Amino acid sequence: xxxxxxxxxxxxxxxxxxxxxxxxxxxxxxxxxxxxxxxxxxxxxxxxxxxxxxxxxxxxxxxxxxxxxxxxxxxxxxxxxxxxxxxxxxxxxxxxxxxxxxxxxxxxxxxxxxxxxxxxxxxxxxxxxxxxxxxxxxxxxxxxxxxxxxxxxxxxxxxxxxxxxxxxxxxxxxxxxxxxxxxxxxxxxxxxxxxxxxxxxxxxxxxxxxxxxxxxxxxxxxxxxxxxxxxxxxxxxxxxxxxxxxxxxxxxxxxxxxxxxxxxxxxxxxxxxxxxxxxxxxxxxxxxxxxxxxxxxxxxxxx
Amino acid sequence: xxxxxxxxxxxxxxxxxxxxxxxxxxxxxxxxxxxxxxxxxxxxxxxxxxxxxxxxxxxxxxxxxxxxxxxxxxxxxxxxxxxxxxxxxxxxxxxxxxxxxxxxxxxxxxxxxxxxxxxxxxxxxxxxxxxxxxxxxxxxxxxxxxxxxxxxxxxxxxxxxxxxxxxxxxxxxxxxxxxxxxxxxxxxxxxxxxxxxxxxxxxxxxxxxxxxxxxxxxxxxxxxxxxxxxxxxxxxxxxxxxxxxxxxxxxxxxx
Numbered sequence: 001x002x003x004x005x006x007x008x009x010x011x012x013x014x015x016x017x018x019x020x021x022x023x024x025x026x027x028x029x030x031x032x033x034x035x036x037x038x039x040x041x042x043x044x045x046x047x048x049x050x051x052x053x054x055x056x057x058x059x060x061x062x063x064x065x066x067x068x069x070x071x072x073x074x075x076x077x078x079x080x081x082x083x084x085x086x087x088x089x090x091x092x093x094x095x096x097x098x099x100x101x102x103x104x105x106x107x108x109x110x111x112x113x114x115x116x117x118x119x120x121x122x123x124x125x126x127x128x129x130x131x132x133x134x135x136x137x138x139x140x141x142x143x144x145x146x147x148x149x150x151x152x153x154x155x156x157x158x159x160x161x162x163x164x165x166x167x168x169x170x171x172x173x174x175x176x177x178x179x180x181x182x183x184x185x186x187x188x189x190x191x192x193x194x195x196x197x198x199x200x201x202x203x204x205x206x207x208x209x210x211x212x213x214x215x216x217x218x219x220x221x222x223x224x225x226x227x228x229x230x231x232x233x234x235x236x237x238x239x240x241x242x243x244x245x246x247x248x249x250x251x252x253x254x255x256x257x258x259x260x261x262x263x264x265x266x267x268x269x270x271x272x273x274x275x276x277x278x279x280x281x282x283x284x285x286x287x288x289x290x291x292x293x294x295x296x297x298x299x300x301x302x303x
Numbered sequence: 304x305x306x307x308x309x310x311x312x313x314x315x316x317x318x319x320x321x322x323x324x325x326x327x328x329x330x331x332x333x334x335x336x337x338x339x340x341x342x343x344x345x346x347x348x349x350x351x352x353x354x355x356x357x358x359x360x361x362x363x364x365x366x367x368x369x370x371x372x373x374x375x376x377x378x379x380x381x382x383x384x385x386x387x388x389x390x391x392x393x394x395x396x397x398x399x400x401x402x403x404x405x406x407x408x409x410x411x412x413x414x415x416x417x418x419x420x421x422x423x424x425x426x427x428x429x430x431x432x433x434x435x436x437x438x439x440x441x442x443x444x445x446x447x448x449x450x451x452x453x454x455x456x457x458x459x460x461x462x463x464x465x466x467x468x469x470x471x472x473x474x475x476x477x478x479x480x481x482x483x484x485x486x487x488x489x490x491x492x493x494x495x496x497x498x499x500x501x502x503x504x505x506x507x508x509x510x511x512x513x514x515x516x517x518x519x520x521x522x523x524x525x526x527x528x529x530x531x532x533x534x535x536x537x538x539x540x541x542x543x544x545x546x547x548x549x550x551x552x553x554x555x556x557x558x
Binding site: 022023024025029030032033045053054055056057058059060061062063065066067069071074216217265267268269270271272 | 308347351352354520528529539544
């Protein structure tokens with residue numbers, strides 16, 4: 001059997017599949033279906049320094065091949081995560097990635113410090129949330145601000161630092177290179193694309209927040225292209241995400257340059273998707289006589 | 304034992320009980336053993352990103368079946384209505400908390416609007432003749448499940464928007480002269496709000512089944528928010544996990 005293990009910036013994952021932040025809570029709900037050790041890692045729901053109530057409903061709208069969400073970082077705050085969720089999640093046999101978001105650079109730094117003294121394996125810097133008024137994506141959409149926040153957090157973070165990039169930018173390669181230069185240990189990409197739907201009867205946007213983040217199969221080709229572009233610009237590992245629904249999507253993402261992948265929206269239509277994706281990947285590796293999944297990374301043969 | 308899981312269940316019976324309203328009986332023994340009135344299932348719709356939530360209308364643990372009655376509202380429910388007897392549907396169930404029946408010798412009022420009526424049938428079952436249904440529909444053609452409630456021994460009072468069946472008017476106008484000790488309600492938000500107010504004015508507890516756009520159905524994605532009143536102020540709870548049934552007193556009515 002092919003070796004599915006992946007080393008992600010010093011974090012050993014038993015396979016390249018990670019549950020994507022925001023779709024998976026802190027894991028408890030999905031643990032009803034299967035042991036969370038199915039996943040190489042779990043990226044927990046985005047955390048903020050203080051508890052956040054989230055946005056008013058409706059927060060969800062279905063779209064062709066995908067969905068919009070504007071949850072708005074509803075979360076219990078980093079302290080309650082560390083106290084009430086982390087000890088359980090830590091014991092599930094999967095790598096724990098703490099996704100953090102803030103409205104100021106100091107928020108991010110303080111969270112990185114707090115989490116550095118806990119059992120989390122890695123910190124994922126969310127500078128790309130499209131659903132909160134200040135912060136979030138504001139940090140992720142220019143090279144200078146993305147590099148600035150990465151460098152500031154890097155100084156105060158003792159864990160491997162992964163920066164989650166926004167696709168809502170003009171040159172993803174520039175941002176990826178800037179974030180690497182500022183000291184990021186890994187990149188995850190992409191966060192959701194900002195989108196909108198309007199109810200024709202009421203002429204109101206379907207989402208109470210007016211706009212939201214687009215995810216699901218519709219965004220996969222965009223994510224794939226961006227990972228491919230970023231891979232040619234950086235040496236640090238990339239975690240590819242955005243609409244991955246099948247093992248084929250996962251394999252494409254690895255070939256485009258990802259070292260690991262995250263899955264999120266597919267879990268809503270099929271909670272068992274990770275089991276199927278891993279099974280498919282193993283078969284693909286066997287049929288292609290690959291000894292390890294890591295052999296796929298970046299092996300696309302562009303024209 | 305798992306609280307919920309994904310099942311492939313064959314459709315044993317299917318009929319259109321009113322224009323655009325479909326009645327499915329699905330063989331799903333594991334979920335049928337544990338499901339409670341007020342809980343729901345998420346139906347997978349081939350080709351769609353999101354599953355569709357449908358409340359349980361009937362539970363038959365011995366037969367291993369669940370009954371679902373739903374209305375075609377859009378493309379997803381239209382596709383679900385196209386499934387035929389013998390074909391298999393994929394459902395995630397049972398989800399949510401369900402109604403708390405409490406003492407079934409009490410007199411129960413089941414207040415429903417339109418496609419909110421089906422989950423009340425499951426809630427009425429343990430009350431039998433101690434229950435009265437007060438339900439509102441668009442018109443005569445849209446009236447559903449009246450015979451099913453009567454077969455349980457429940458009284459029925461029906462209102463329609465156009466007066467083509469029963470009384471013309473709102474569900475709350477059916478309550479004159481009725482006495483009841485507990486209310487279970489499901490329907491459009493303005494109706495729920497009015498029923499909750501009517502219950503409160505009589506000092507009667509009221510449980511309401513809420514609806515919101517939903518993704519995961521299990522409390523992980525936080526998509527289906529509802530504003531609730533807690534001990535330390537208001538907060539957003541999740542319809543799928545904290546509900547869909549709530550004590551009406553905890554709901555912060557908005558919009």
